[in-house]
Amino acid sequence: MSKKNLQSVTASLTDLAATMPSQKPLSVVRSAPSEPRVQFSFNMRKSLRRELDRLAAEADTTMQSFVLAALKDRGLNVTDDDLLDLRKQRPE
């Protein structure tokens, strides 16, 4: 089977392609945290934990992000950066 030489395709068509939109998803640039982060944990009933897990999954977010969003609704100073779902930035 002959191997086609596709080396020239990229070089020849880069200018033309540059006039078209990209399909690549924009990567989210996370700003440096302005203050140190700390671990925080507490106990809760197992069924409540399961319910929290389910609600976060339904909202397609992490439990951390889900809880912080609820705290934001109660008036805490939660920033967009705090609510970032880091799972969605991991390379595949």
Add this chain to the structure above:
Amino acid sequence: MSIITLASSKGGCGKTTVARLLLAHAARHGLRAGALDADLNHSLADWIKQHQAPFEVRAEIDETRIVPTVSTLHERHDLVVIDTAGAATQATVFAIGCADLVLIPLKLSAADVTEAARTMALVKSASTMMNREIVARVVLTGFKPRTSVAAHVEQEIASAKMPDIKSRLHDLVAFEEMTFNGIVPATGPAGMQAEALFAEAMALADPTYQPQKLAS
């Protein structure tokens, strides 16, 4: 051996349907067929995986990875079919640049004809920039023979000087069922139309290709 790219800046015109038909009929003829799904919806890749179709498929939407991925697939297969998104994107441009043949499907609608003409113009631009002819043909899909709209669309593509594949893919249930059950029509009207399309496409993509005689 050959690389066939399905392209049109219009969604829903039949790119993935034609890709499925080409892959399956290539396999029927004993060709090793591989696919690159460059569509954000990755419908072709999902379909191949869901129905465990015997084709290597790569899903790649990153335009910088299109040419290297096609190159890799081309080393291992006799036919590489590239399905693209229903929009003119950078990935589409590179997929066109890799092709021996670009097929531009269109259904019987004004928007399909308009976008087919735009895609044909894009192929011509790519040809000019690459200093080689990239053969391109429109493929009429969802065709309704003996209707005035079909005659009108055929007249429109002739007026626009867009060369076409002579085989038509009619508006047949078998082509829709294929999306659910993974069974690509090989017999009956749908099978005959798909086979005719494959033969015509292969003759354009690789004039040296000698089709294997199929046992009926």
